[in-house]
């Protein structure tokens with residue numbers, strides 16, 4: 001697919017999977033709109049992409065845990081007549097610890113970023129895609145949204161499960177149009193995610209086969225969005241884990257997750 005003259009908006013583009021999406025879409029000819037809080041990083045990436053691929057790269061610094069941010073982004077682009085043909089909702093982080101380790105304002109901001117901003121960005125940009133009869137919407141969910149909830153990171157799995165279901169609903173609603181909706185469900189992926197939430201020490205003890213580089217995750221997701229897959233799980237190990245979660249009787253799957261969580265926590269307490 002060549003995306004020349006298309007515009008791809010990627011949230012969380014200053015690092016990891018989001019920056020990889022930006023590089024991949026720009027390499028395929030798309031102009032990009034890069035969104036995250038760290039403006040310096042966005043500017044550097046925009047320069048790199050314009051130089052390497054001759055595309056236009058716009059940056060919009062925004063904190064998507066602020067309720068006003070999605071509308072601000074939409075208004076800024078509408079004012080200059082920039083369409084969004086590809087929307088990658090990706091910004092996110094993990095919050096380790098048990099539910100009561102964090103106060104409600106912290107959880108609320110987490111939900112605002114991980115749920116509300118994804119739903120609102122989609123609501124704002126979908127009508128334009130429908131009008132032009134072309135759109136690709138990728139919600140970056142997680143394998144954690146496909147397996148039973150485990151101890152710690154309490155709202156993370158539920159927020160990702162929401163995105164999986166949301167992408168499926170949108171895919172059903174947009175079927176027969178030029179708009180495709182996909183939930184990307186990566187497992188452990190090399191990025192800054194585990195540095196940002198101070199769990200690098202823990203996860204670096206996991207076997208290497210459980211990890212993927214961001215590039216194949218992103219290339220697979222772009223392909224999945226083209227081929228109208230509502231849910232895409234990259235990598236053999238992640239596919240196996242998703243298959244197990246789907247196939248095992250629920251009580252057995254839940255018991256496995258509980259045991260594994262307990263072992264992991266005890267070992268690393």
Ligand SMILES: NC(=O)c1ccc[n+]([C@@H]2O[C@H](COP(=O)([O-])OP(=O)(O)OC[C@H]3O[C@@H](n4cnc5c(N)ncnc54)[C@H](OP(=O)(O)O)[C@@H]3O)[C@@H](O)[C@H]2O)c1
Nearest residue numbers: 012014015016017036037038064091092188189191192193
């Ligand atoms: N890495 C994994 O193992 C893994 C696995 C499954 C799913 N995921 C999902 O993949 C997505 C991307 O994570 P990643 O692995 O690429 O992590 P990352 O390298 O830490 O990147 C996270 C990105 O999100 C942005 N971000 C965080 N909070 C934000 C906010 N309040 N407003 C705007 N942008 C914000 C960060 O930019 P600024 O700090 O500059 O704002 C950064 O660009 C997340 O949704 C994550 O849940 C990751």
